[in-house]
Amino acid sequence: MxxxxxxxxxxxxxxxxxxxxxxxxxxxxxxxxxxxxxxxxxxxxxxxxxxxxxxxxxxxxxxxxxxxxxxxxxxxxxxxxxxxxxxxxxxxxxxxxxxxxxxxxxxxxFQMIMKDSMKTSMGQYYDSKVDRISWDNLQTKLECCGIEGPTDWPAKQRPYTCCHKVREGAQPPEDFHCQAALPGEDILYSDGCFDKLKMxxxxxxxxxxxxxxxxxxxxxxxxxxxxxxxxxxxxxx
Structure with a gap:
């Protein structure tokens, strides 16, 4: 060369x-x-x-x-x-x-491990501050509820972060409508968090x-x- x-x-x-x-x-x-x-x-x-x-x-x-x-x-x-x-x-x-x-x-x-992790964390929502903050952050930011949907949460234990704000200026914890809301109601996020997190x-x-x-x-x-x-x-x- x-x-x-x-x-x-x-x-x-x-x-x-x-x-x-x-x-x-x-x-x-x-x-x-x-x-x-x-x-x-x-x-x-x-x-x-x-x-x-x-x-x-x-x-x-x-x-x-x-x-x-x-x-x-x-x-x-x-x-x-x-x-x-x-x-x-x-x-x-x-x-x-x-x-x-x-x-x-x-x-x-990865997907199966992530779903199992979500199930474990959901069961500890009211016992662990870390799990509670993580779920509230997830549901608020991704506008979702539960793993597959709102029915994943036990009766009368659905977090307020599963719902839109009920009235302007109101803090969701002040409202009990979210726990009583039925799947399909406008106030309740209908999508599960697993699919949104996977996407x-x-x-x-x-x-x-x-x-x-x-x-x-x-x-x-x-x-x-x-x-x-x-x-x-x-x-x-």
Whole structure:
């Protein structure tokens, strides 16, 4: 390979790593946004459901640091740094792939674990402050009631957060209409919280998968370019 070809690949790889560094920041931002969105419902979610955005944040941080290694190795035309950069990219790629496969394989288990967690927490609503706050927060923000619907709550024990405000300016705890309301009444949220929480988790999973695939494609290009330049540098030496 001629020297001009080596320089061409070198600067292409340098520009690639600038883009790669930005993609690392994008991974961190997306991971933080998804974690913030789903994290407030972590009480009902098994740890493995929360793990993907955390892994994405960690991967983004590593990508950002590794990008500088790639830039330095490209400018210095250092064979060992370039190969080290390619190996690190490959490791990050494998980790992202493993997380994606695990999320797809255990999707059904996640849902069952989440439903079981909701059932356990519902039974402790009046005994545990944590469970009570978690359920009230869930039902208020997602405008839902119970796991599958309002009838999941025991008779005369339905929380006020299952209902819209009865009158303007009134605080729901002051009103007993919610406990007496029948399914189908306008005052009562008719949707169950499990489906809404599952939809939120799946929506965020699609975002993570989309971003992950995009970054993985960029990583493969980086691996090819760094190996190409490393071989060229070795021949030049």
């Amino acid at each position: 001629k020297n001009c070809d080596v320089k061409f690949v070198k600067y292409i790889l340098f520009l690639f790593n600038l883009v790669f560094a930005i993609s690392g920041i994008a991974l961190i931002v997306v991971g933080c946004v998804v974690l913030a969105d789903v994290g407030e419902y972590r009480h009902f979610m098994e740890g493995r459901i929360i793990a993907p955005p955390i892994v994405l944040i960690v991967a983004g941080s590593i990508v950002f640091i590794v990008a500088f290694l790639g830039c330095f190795g490209a400018i210095r035309e250092n064979y060992h740094m370039l190969m080290g950069f390619a190996v690190l990219l490959l490791i990050i790629f494998i980790i992202e792939l493993a997380v994606g496969i695990a999320a797809a394989v255990y999707k059904h288990d 939120k988790a799946e929506s965020n999973a699609k975002i993570l998968i989309g971003v992950g695939i995009g970054i993985a494609f960029i990583q493969l290009i980086g691996i090819i370019l760094s190996c190409w330049l490393a071989v060229a540098v070795k021949k030049k030496e």
